Amino acid sequence: MTATPVSDLSFEQAMKELESVVDKLERGDVELDASIALYERGAALKKRCEDELKRAEEKVAAITLDGSGNPTGTTPVEGK
Template identity: 80%
Template sequence: MSDTPVEKLSFEEAMKELESVVNQLDHGDVALDRSIALYERGAALKKRCEDELKRAEEKVAAITLDNDGNPTGTAPVEGN
């Protein structure tokens, strides 16, 4: 488990650490206190990944296309 604050991790870093947390919890040989800490970290990592995916989806959704489906530019994403 990394000491880096979750909000400072890139999507890729958060996803990799989340996979590690899940693997550790799946083995079931972790002490209860450690399991709780891992679970809490995992929940924060999951939220970070979801938030980053949502931001990426909003950017992709903002790409404007012409009648042939070719990208013509971007439109402002509402709410940002």
């Protein structure tokens, strides 16, 4: 079975798989070559999660507020 490309995973999927990778590596019962592959996959999953969190933070930061502090809409963050 081929693993789903990391770029196609949602944040939740990537985080769940990353937790699984960490668990396998911490157990220490994986062969060296498999450990290296798991580590590489884990690094890619970590980056995916960080990128998705950053994107979400930028969206939240772009919410505009009216004079009373109530959200009125969002400002596009594309191009930043």
